[in-house]
Amino acid sequence: MNTRERTLLTSNHWGTYRVEVTGGRVTNLHDFEEDPDPSPIGPGIVDILDGPTRIKSPMIRKSWLEGGPGTAGNKRGLDEFVEVSWEKANKLVADELNRVRHDFSNKAIYAGSYGWASAGRFHHAQSQLKRFLNCIGGYTSSKNTYSFAAAEVVVPHVLGAFREHLDRSTSWESIATDCELFVAFGGVPIKNGQISQGGTGAHVQKAGLIAAHQAGVKFVNISPLRSDLLDGPGTEWLAPRPSTDTALMLGLAHTLLTENLHDCEFLDRYTVGFDRFAEYLNGGVDGTAKTAEWAAEICELPSDTIRDLARRMATSHTMISTAWALTRQDHGEQPFWAAIALASMLGQIGLPGTGIGFGYSAMNNVGLNRRQINYASFPQGRNSVDHFIPVARVTDMLETPGGRFDYNGKSYEYPDIKLVWWAGGNPFHHHQDLNRMRRAWAIPETIIANEWCWNALAKHADIVLPCTTTLERSDIAMSPKDPYLVSMDQAIQPVGNAKDDHDIFRGIATEMDVEMAFTEGRTSEDWQRWIWNISRQQSAKEGVELPNWEEFQDKGWEKIPAPDNPTIMMEAFRKDPLSNPLATPSGKIEIFSQTIADFSYEDCPGYPAWMEPLEWLGKAKPCELHMISNQPRNKLHSQLDHGLVSRADRPKGVEPVMMNSIDVAARKLKEGQIVKLHNARGACLAQLHMSDKIRPGVIQIATGAWWDPHKDTCRHGNPNVLTLDKGTSSLAQGPIAHSCLVEVSAA
Numbered sequence: 001m002n003t004r005e006r007t008l009l010t011s012n013h014w015g016t017y018r019v020e021v022t023g024g025r026v027t028n029l030h031d032f033e034e035d036p037d038p039s040p041i042g043p044g045i046v047d048i049l050d051g052p053t054r055i056k057s058p059m060i061r062k063s064w065l066e067g068g069p070g071t072a073g074n075k076r077g078l079d080e081f082v083e084v085s086w087e088k089a090n091k092l093v094a095d096e097l098n099r100v101r102h103d104f105s106n107k108a109i110y111a112g113s114y115g116w117a118s119a120g121r122f123h124h125a126q127s128q129l130k131r132f133l134n135c136i137g138g139y140t141s142s143k144n145t146y147s148f149a150a151a152e153v154v155v156p157h158v159l160g161a162f163r164e165h166l167d168r169s170t171s172w173e174s175i176a177t178d179c180e181l182f183v184a185f186g187g188v189p190i191k192n193g194q195i196s197q198g199g200t201g202a203h204v205q206k207a208g209l210i211a212a213h214q215a216g217v218k219f220v221n222i223s224p225l226r227s228d229l230l231d232g233p234g235t236e237w238l239a240p241r242p243s244t245d246t247a248l249m250l251g252l253a254h255t256l257l258t259e260n261l262h263d264c265e266f267l268d269r270y271t272v273g274f275d276r277f278a279e280y281l282n283g284g285v286d287g288t289a290k291t292a293e294w295a296a297e298i299c300e301l302p303s304d305t306i307r308d309l310a311r312r313m314a315t316s317h318t319m320i321s322t323a324w325a326l327t328r329q330d331h332g333e334q335p336f337w338a339a340i341a342l343a344s345m346l347g348q349i350g351l352p353g354t355g356i357g358f359g360y361s362a363m364n365n366v367g368l369n370r371r372q373i374n375y376a377s378f379p380q381g382r383n384s385v386d387h388f389i390p391v392a393r394v395t396d397m398l399e400t401p402g403g404r405f406d407y408n409g410k411s412y413e414y415p416d417i418k419l420v421w422w423a424g425g426n427p428f429h430h431h432q433d434l435n436r437m438r439r440a441w442a443i444p445e446t447i448i449a450n451e452w453c454w455n456a457l458a459k460h461a462d463i464v465l466p467c468t469t470t471l472e473r474s475d476i477a478m479s480p481k482d483p484y485l486v487s488m489d490q491a492i493q494p495v496g497n498a499k500d501d502h503d504i505f506r507g508i509a510t511e512m513d514v515e516m517a518f519t520e521g522r523t524s525e526d527w528q529r530w531i532w533n534i535s536r537q538q539s540a541k542e543g544v545e546l547p548n549w550e551e552f553q554d555k556g557w558e559k560i561p562a563p564d565n566p567t568i569m570m571e572a573f574r575k576d577p578l579s580n581p582l583a584t585p586s587g588k589i590e591i592f593s594q595t596i597a598d599f600s601y602e603d604c605p606g607y608p609a610w611m612e613p614l615e616w617l618g619k620a621k622p623c624e625l626h627m628i629s630n631q632p633r634n635k636l637h638s639q640l641d642h643g644l645v646s647r648a649d650r651p652k653g654v655e656p657v658m659m660n661s662i663d664v665a666a667r668k669l670k671e672g673q674i675v676k677l678h679n680a681r682g683a684c685l686a687q688l689h690m691s692d693k694i695r696p697g698v699i700q701i702a703t704g705a706w707w708d709p710h711k712d713t714c715r716h717g718n719p720n721v722l723t724l725d726k727g728t729s730s731l732a733q734g735p736i737a738h739s740c741l742v743e744v745s746a747a
Helices: 042-048 062-067 086-104 125-135 149-159 163-167 172-178 205-214 245-258 264-270 274-281 292-299 303-314 333-346 394-399 434-441 501-511 515-519 524-541 549-555 571-575 594-599 644-648 661-666
Strands: 008-012 015-022 025-031 059-061 081-083 109-111 141-143 181-185 218-222 235-238 318-322 355-358 388-390 404-407 410-413 419-423 446-451 463-466 475-478 484-488 557-559 625-628 656-659 674-679 682-690 698-701 741-746
Touching: 008 484, 015 042, 025 042, 042 644, 059 062, 062 081, 086 109, 086 419, 086 446, 086 463, 086 501, 109 125, 125 419, 125 501, 125 515, 149 163, 149 333, 149 594, 172 205, 181 245, 181 303, 245 274, 245 292, 245 303, 245 333, 264 333, 274 333, 292 303, 303 318, 318 333, 333 355, 388 394, 388 404, 394 434, 475 524, 484 549, 501 515, 501 524, 524 549, 549 557, 656 661, 661 682
Parallel strands: 109 419, 141 388, 181 218, 181 318, 218 235, 318 355, 419 446, 446 463, 625 698, 656 682
Antiparallel strands: 008 015, 015 025, 059 081, 059 463, 404 410, 475 484, 484 557, 625 741, 656 698, 674 682, 674 741
16 A cells, blocks of 8 residues: 555556545546546546446356366356355466366467556556466467557568557657648547557647647548547548548559659659559559549549549648558458558658558557657566467367468467466457357366456356456556656555455465466565666666656656657658668568568458458448447446446447438437347347438447347447457458448337
8 A cells, every 4th residue: 555645646548547545445536637638537447446346256157166177168157156265266276277288288278368457567467467377388379459450460561560660650749840631541539549558647649639730730531430530620521431441542542653643762762562563553463443433433432532632642741640440341451551552652751740650549659759768567488388379360269279270471270278368358348259259258168367347258257366456556657658657556455355466376376386486586566666677777778867766656657758859750761761771571661562472362462452341331231331340438448338437428228329310210210219230140239329420321339338148139239249250361360340231220
């Protein structure tokens, strides 16, 4: 517990807050004085810290406890739980781990943690779980993210890296000063910019947009949703069919090419393979020129609009922004690759305020002008198991042990998983086709979850280990993505018998005789001091002096000064491509990638291309609508869905769904009624909200509702019962949640 003479502080993915405690209970979270645009979401945790959904003791599924591993199966989600002591829980887990390791090897353990549980540098559930499992021989891991898996794999082939460029996105300050036209494929959704991994000190996305508007920057919002960009003077809304962004980009590129508006000098000096791409644009590959008229037919935008936009982009200082959501569709590799090719044709990459950006306002850190400091983190150790899966292929892995999958040029084998351990995520939020996943979820012999509340993951586990929240433990918010370092004070004692993840794993490590390997003899506070001291050394190398541990704790927070000049993505490469080559085979931007071409994937050629999605409006029946399941504005993923802020958004207990008035009238529905969204994969309930700020033929429902199944229908409105569980392509195998057709009818 913090006893220093200052107001308690906490930090989470929504922001930093001053904590009010009365009578040993958290009674409020107050906005941090440094934050000009605080998020209202964080305080939503206050009323549920000790509410009816809180897990207060270790819980074991009754059928598993009585029958042992492999007996819970189809009873997951239905069977009752039995409370046990920590001593018994530790022994049950240790014995089960030993059984699986000895009978099947460590590759039969899948560590599915997804890492968003805590903003703290030390109490990061994913790191704690992986370090522990590495102490006992390792585990099958996952690669990439649900957020932008396709980009994580394809962009390094094109630009030599992805995350490095993402972390050095051109700053909003540079955009306001030097940009004239900001073309936002997928918009710039302010609601997404409320959050950031590792903690947020001050929100900048809204201020960045407003400053750009005030400076005269013109914005083009290319999205089915008008709300995907803050309205301002000179804002234009283009609403193409969903999943057709690549076709639109190709139509723009063809116009630049045929009207000689492309920058040949830039293409010659900084890129390779443009001739192969130009051949495709002109129809030399498939006999179809990618003209504005061709794109117009696919996108359902006027061809004149496409040509006019291409001309404006060529005659303006232009920034192209691609939302992360563009990767979460069938062939999701293509929009980012096509956008890079389009920006290369404009020749403005590496210049102030222009070029290419990946996901402005996808999180608070994109476009945030900040120093890049390599802070220390909790060491995970070495994983002795080399088996992995692309993160979105969980169901495929469970259904087809021994089956083969392609990924980034190689073929791999799915392991036969006997034990799944999830700490710091919720697969019943992130994953697609939840009814199919639930059937596959019955296959593993044991499922363990570290959770603090009874969400769908906890209900579908066999062993539930109750963990603390950020308010019940101390930590450090110390993210390279944010300039604020915050002491996360322990405000209250753990609720019930909950323990932090480190103590949970330490108890099991003791039972398995690896406690010293796991802790190295350090307490939780020792580890936090270690992280701080190593980070002080790293900061000093960057010319930033941090206070010592005691001084930091006394003040409670520290702000790293901004760099002297605004960040400009790929500036060094632009200035001298020979001295600062990209990490591609050519050292240049690879508009055509021989590496990818040599993979010989039918669903991902060696250049950006339009390929028809499996589900889209071009193949829809008259009754079908395209569903956009985007990020929520009242929570992060499914976190705090049961909290006050999220509950206030759904007075009838289900998620709202937005539909154009034309589609509402055609179905004889009415505002506010409960409707059923359905397709062959499942159904969910939602409350209808009519709006003309959404493209006809499209509906929008946010992700994050806690999955509450009744047969194949989610009663809370989780859209992932409807989404398709298929890889983006053989290259990245990312999720394609945004390629989804549904019907809507009265419930």
